[in-house]
Amino acid sequence: MDERRKNLIKIAHYYYVLGYTQAEIAKIWGISRKTVNVFLKKAREEGIVEIRINGYDGSDLELEQKLISLLGLEDAVVIEEDGETPAFNRQFISYIDKLLYDGIYVGINYGNTLARAFAQPVPSTPKDINVVQLGGGANIHNIAYKAEEITINFANSFGGQIYNLYMPNILESKKLKEMLEQEKTFQSILALYKKLDAIIVAVGTVDRGDILVREGYIDENEYRSLKRKSAVCDICFRFLDDQGNIVDHELEDRVTGISTEDLKKVPMRICVSYGAQKVTPILAAIRGGYINRLVTDRATASQIIDSLPSENKNL
Numbered sequence: 001m002d003e004r005r006k007n008l009i010k011i012a013h014y015y016y017v018l019g020y021t022q023a024e025i026a027k028i029w030g031i032s033r034k035t036v037n038v039f040l041k042k043a044r045e046e047g048i049v050e051i052r053i054n055g056y057d058g059s060d061l062e063l064e065q066k067l068i069s070l071l072g073l074e075d076a077v078v079i080e081e082d083g084e085t086p087a088f089n090r091q092f093i094s095y096i097d098k099l100l101y102d103g104i105y106v107g108i109n110y111g112n113t114l115a116r117a118f119a120q121p122v123p124s125t126p127k128d129i130n131v132v133q134l135g136g137g138a139n140i141h142n143i144a145y146k147a148e149e150i151t152i153n154f155a156n157s158f159g160g161q162i163y164n165l166y167m168p169n170i171l172e173s174k175k176l177k178e179m180l181e182q183e184k185t186f187q188s189i190l191a192l193y194k195k196l197d198a199i200i201v202a203v204g205t206v207d208r209g210d211i212l213v214r215e216g217y218i219d220e221n222e223y224r225s226l227k228r229k230s231a232v233c234d235i236c237f238r239f240l241d242d243q244g245n246i247v248d249h250e251l252e253d254r255v256t257g258i259s260t261e262d263l264k265k266v267p268m269r270i271c272v273s274y275g276a277q278k279v280t281p282i283l284a285a286i287r288g289g290y291i292n293r294l295v296t297d298r299a300t301a302s303q304i305i306d307s308l309p310s311e312n313k314n315l
Contacts (some may be wrong), residue, residue, distance in 0.1 A: 005048075011036060031216040040110075048107035063301045064293040067294060068178065070308060071286050073243040075293045076301075083274030084263050087118045092272055092295050093157075096200065099268065100158055102128040104197045108154050109134040111202030113272050116189040117302055118153040126159030132192045134199060135257030142261040154200075160274035167188050167256050169237055170217075174253040193258045201291070204234035211252050222251070235271075236263060244288020262291045268298050274300040279301050279307055 011029070014020040015036075020028075022036045029036070043049045060078040062135055077095050081087040100106070102264040108114065108131060115179035133151040148164045155162040167186070171177045180186055206226055218226070226239055233240040238248050238253045246260065248251055263269070271291035282304060283292045296304075 005046075005136075008039055008043045008046065010046055011039045016160075017051060017136055029215065037249055050137050060298055060301070063305070064300065065113060065299045066305055067301060070305065071283075071294075073286070073292055073294055077293075077295045078301045079295070083113070083300070088297060089275075092117055093122045095295060096270070097122070097158070099198065099270075100127050100129055105130045105192065105195045106154075107132045107134040107193070107199035107201075108147070108151045109199070109201045110150060110275075111138075111204065113274070114148075114154075114200065116136050117272070122157040129155070129158055129164065130192070130248060131155040131158075132189065132196065133162055133165040133257070134201070134263075134275075135165045135255065135296055136165055138169045138273045163189060163192055165257060170251070170277050171254045171256060174250075177256060178288055180256070187241050193262045194265075196258075196262075196266045198270060199258075199263070199266050200270045200272070201235060203271060203273045203278060203280070203291075204278050204299060205281055206231045207277075208235060208238060222303065226251075233284040234286075235281075235285050238263075238283075238290075240288050241282045242284050244284050244286070244290070260290075268293060271301045272294065272296070272305035276300070279303050283307070 008224040011025060014025050014028070015022065022033045022040075025036050026033045029268075040049070044051065049160070063078040065074045067073055077091075079088050079091045081091070088267055104127075106129060111169060131154050132152055133147050137146055137148050146164065147169070151164055152162055163187070167180060172179070181190065206223075214240065226248060229239075230241045231239040231247045232242050233244075236257065238252060240261055241247050252260070269291045271282065271285060271293040274297045276299075282291075282294065282296070282300075
């Protein structure tokens with residue numbers, strides 16, 4: 001073994017095994033701390049030292065960091081298991097549980113993923129949280145679109161006070177919405193939207209397979225209008241194009257619940273979504289500023305990254 005490699009091994013041994021500081025090693029060897037740092041870097045580059053982080057099962061740190069850096073997110077959680085599996089739900093719930101604290105105000109909306117995740121009580125120490133329904137309910141049998149039930153299930157799982165919004169998700173006219181917003185109960189919910197510390201949402205698609213279209217909650221004319229306007233995403237019943245812009249302000253004016261302005265001001269805007277059909281909606285919601293934290297599965301994370309422009313992989 002040549003002298004140089006022997007020195008790299010010795011310095012790495014002192015630092016990583018014996019626990020000496022770089023300053024102590026520099027003093028022993030009669031070299032500068034900068035030189036010690038260079039030696040340690042070389043030891044890693046040449047495979048003398050291999051750093052392994054244990055205890056991070058079920059996630060993918062490299063993909064997470066790519067999502068954060070390429071999409072400008074505050075945080076990303078990439079779960080190895082497919083999004084349809086109970087294992088995915090468990091890890092999603094574990095992530096949410098770590099973010100909750102006594103006194104937090106959390107907004108919850110509809111979606112299949114949220115409905116499944118919180119359908120059963122989850123293992124959690126009860127907390128004193130405030131759970132606020134972000135939008136009105138849809139008159140659809142599928143629980144995934146009954147925001148009031150998902151809000152209740154979430155509060156029952158983690159503990160805390162429930163604030164439901166008992167009115168339709170979309171009203172017949174802007175005038176009717178403005179009238180109802182003067183109602184005392186609605187006013188109290190609107191005030192809570194400005195106090196939110198976090199929201200947990202999912203993104204929807206705009207296609208004929210979506211339950212809102214299948215069950216006629218969005219009629220045929222509305223559906224065709226949304227498609228003509230290049231809508232690709234539904235978040236809190238706001239329809240966005242692929243750049244995150246609202247595509248139908250007339251529809252927007254009839255939607256109850258949190259405003260787009262208040263939605264974007266919430267510090268933690270967490271989205272949980274997965275599947276190839278959700279790649280474009282996820283990117284649209286990020287571009288529009290509606291989410292800044294993403295929970296997804298490995299396959300979807302890879303598809304998101306692959307879908308970005310190859311020149312700079314930038315939004």
